[in-house]
Amino acid sequence: MSLRFVLDPELTPDLRARIVALWVDVTNAGGAVGFVAPVTADEVRTIADPTLAGIAEGPDRLLLGYHDDRLVAMAIFTDPRFHLKPHLRVLTRVMVHPDAQGRGVGEALMRTAAQVGRDLGLAALHVTVRDGLGLDRFYQRLGYREVGRWPGAIRVAPDDDRDEILMWLSLTEDQPPN
Numbered sequence: 086m087s088l089r090f091v092l093d094p095e096l097t098p099d100l101r102a103r104i105v106a107l108w109v110d111v112t113n114a115g116g117a118v119g120f121v122a123p124v125t126a127d128e129v130r131t132i133a134d135p136t137l138a139g140i141a142e143g144p145d146r147l148l149l150g151y152h153d154d155r156l157v158a159m160a161i162f163t164d165p166r167f168h169l170k171p172h173l174r175v176l177t178r179v180m181v182h183p184d185a186q187g188r189g190v191g192e193a194l195m196r197t198a199a200q201v202g203r204d205l206g207l208a209a210l211h212v213t214v215r216d217g218l219g220l221d222r223f224y225q226r227l228g229y230r231e232v233g234r235w236p237g238a239i240r241v242a243p244d245d246d247r248d249e250i251l252m253w254l255s256l257t258e259d260q261p262p263n
Contacts, residue, residue: 086152086188087152088150088157088158088190088193089150089151090148090149090150090193090194090197091148091149091151092146092147092148092201093140093146093147094147094149096137096140096147100156101133103156104133104137104149104159105126105129105130105133107157107180108120108129108133109124109125109126109129110182110183111180111181111182111183112129114183116180116183117215117220118179119132119178120132121242136177136178139163140161144164145162145163145164146161146162146174146205147159147162148160148161148162148197148198150181150194150197152190156182157182157184158180158182158185158191158193158194159180159194160176160178160179160180160194160195160198161176161177161178161179162174162175162176163175163177172207172208172209173207173209173211174202174205174207174211175210175213176210176212177212179191179198179212192226192227195224195227198210199227199256208256208257209253209254209255209256209257210229210253210256211252211253211254212224212252212254213250213252215239215241215249215250216234216239216247216248216249216250221250224252224254225252228254229252230252230254231250231252232252233250234248234249234251235248235249235251236248
């Protein structure tokens with residue numbers, strides 16, 4: 086699958102709608118991107134709108150992945166908004182469209198994100214992962230290491246609390262080959 090990545094695209098109304106549609110599709114396929122299926126575009130917009138404002142107005146950055154002209158992946162470089170952490174970013178809303186999963190898109194997205202982080206002069210990237218889905222193994226294969234857990238931090242349903250796994254990638258140490 087040929088992919089093209091774009092950093093900081095213009096957030097037109099059409100692109101915003103495509104981002105929300107991606108978010109809905111990923112969530113409704115079981116993706117762990119801030120909601121539990123089923124979810125509607127209106128529900129996603131409650132989080133997407135302020136998230137996209139943080140990108141449009143800064144300081145957050147948006148990385149999008151396209152197959153041809155179709156949006157298939159995204160990740161947000163979220164600024165921690167703390168003056169003692171200018172050297173790192175938290176990758177949030179990392180997602181790959183369900184139709185594109187299993188084709189290397191997620192790996193390409195994360196490797197591109199790491200390169201963007203290096204190009205920005207960052208020392209590290211941090212992601213949080215919902216336990217119970219095996220996502221931590223995906224990130225570990227890419228060089229991330231678990232650095233902690235918040236027990237029961239995510240409530241996906243009554244009596245179904247999940248740990249939030251904290252994962253870290255140093256951008257200054259030797260990295261696994263691309």
